[in-house]
Amino acid sequence: MASSHVSSTVVPVLDPDLGRSVFDRLHEIGFDGRGMTRPSYSEGENLAHGVFETVAREHGLEVRRDWAANLFVTLPGRNRDLPVVMTGSHADTVPCGGNFDGAAGAVAGLLVLCAWVRAGYQPERDATLIVTRAEESVWFPLSYLGSRTAFGLLDATALATPRSDDGISLRDHMLACGAQPDLCDRATVLQPARIDCFVELHIEQGPVLIEADVPVGIVTGICGSTRYRSVVIHGQYAHSGATPRRFRSDTVMAGASMMMALEAAWKQVEAEGEEMTLTFGVCQTDPAQANFAAVPGRLELVIDIRSRDEGLLERMNALVIEQARRAEAEYNVTVDLGPRTRSTPAVMDAGLQAEAKKIASTLDIPAILMPSGAGHDAATFAGQGIPTEMLFVRNANGSHNPDESMEFPDFLCGVQVLEHLLRHRASQD
Structure with a gap:
């Protein structure tokens, strides 16, 4: 039940200027000219x-790092033996990305904890922001690297992976x-039962919220x-004019054939x-x-298939292998798929x-239910059996590009829903 310590007079106020300041500082750190x-x-x-x-230390919050250098910022609760309420995201980007992918979630959690400190609100249980490392697997072919290390899910052999x-x-x-x-495999890590x-x-990384004309998505x-x-x-490789089709080993035609077959599927x-994407x-x-x-003698390509249906992912994976073998036979080439990586x-x-x-409705913030086509650290937490939720904020021009365009009022709408949701959970004794 709700703690008697929670009073209607406790109304934490978010600091928009602090949020803008943090985003500005992150921009200075990451800007590459584009x-x-x-x-x-x-x-x-x-x-x-x-x-x-x-910022956390300026507000008197506890700060620590784990063995993998994930950052944890905590506002202590009245009963520190209770399972902790957590929020967070990452601060790394793809090459020439935007300033909000990942960072918006980390900034949001920071604004919530700082608002609680200024309001003099102490939750019943600890509330922790995690700023994870290495969520963007473009740098290392390892999904959710930071959150996986936080739970001790990274095999030590992965440490040899090159960036x-x-x-x-x-x-x-x-x-x-x-x-x-x-300390991999030996350090103290997060325990699901303690969360x-x-x-x-x-930020939403597609156009759904823009099309629906609502600021917040509930994932x-x-x-x-x-x-x-x-x-x-x-x-x-062979001469384009002197080599009839029956003598060719054309890698582009083989690759095109594979891609068209997979698109047809x-x-x-x-x-x-059913739902999936293919890229x-x-x-x-x-x-x-x-x-x-x-005639081209070598072709490089990548295949990215995503779905919320694990069975569908496995069927598509089998089709990738089948089409590779077919292309080899039909075009007289060799298809080396290389290692497969995946996430659940x-x-x-x-x-x-x-x-x-319910919170969004109470705050008169328009919101819709929607799936996430992209992967996030939240998947790691959910995979550990922890009650998990994501909130999307409307964002024009997609993500993983310099033109991300989250409007600050939309961001504050999302943070308000986050703050109320975390405070509701953190107030339970």
Whole structure:
């Protein structure tokens, strides 16, 4: 039941100027001349974490880091033995991304805790903001790296994984950022039973809220994925005019055939009422050898399939392999799919969804229920059996690009819902 310590006179007030200031400081750290680039386990990510730590200490909040350098900011509760209420997100970006992906959720959690401090509100249980490391798997092919390390879910062999931009291992990047990779598999980590709930605010990364003309989305589930990040099709370079089709080993035609077959399967899946996405984010010949007058002998591509249905992901994965073998036979090429990476779909907590919807209605904030097509750290928490919810904030121009365009009033709408939801949970004794 609700604690008697919670009074209607306790009305925490969010500080918009503090929020704008933190976003401005993050922009200064990450701006690359076009967009934001704060690589996972980099000096830029370190500096971003430092911004959150500085503000937290200025407000008298507890600060600590775990072995992987994830940042934890805590407002102690009256009973510190109770499971903690958690929120948070990440501060790294994709190359030339925007300033709100990830950062908005971390800033939101910081604003909530700072507002509670200023209002003199002490929750019944601890409330903690986590600013995770390395959520963007473009830098290391490991989904949810920071939140997985926080729960001790990272195998020590993954520490040898090189970062995509410089080839330096995860272990060495961790060391350079003050982490202690030698404690992997041995350090104290988060225990699911000690966490009451996790709520992550994030910008929406698609156009649904824009189309619906509402500022806030209440997320029902998070897609999982199956990915091939380094597909290489090997064929034979040959003269474009002197080589009849029956003698060719054309990698571009083989790749195109695979892609069209997979797209046809995607259309069929949608026609049958199922949900998924399929993306070939890279498709390129060798610029040093491919030319106008040659049959292409090498093609590189990536395959990214996402769905909330794990069975569908497995069916599509089987189809990827089937189409690779067919293309080999039909086009006289070799298809090296490379390693497969994947993440598991996550279902959001029905009770938290209902509470968030009720809060939004009470605050007269328009909100809709919707799935998340992108992956988030919240999936890791849900996968540990922790009641988990996500809140989306309307954002024009998508995400993972410099043109992210979250309006600050929309952000404050999302933070208000977050604050009320966390305070409701944190007030339970």
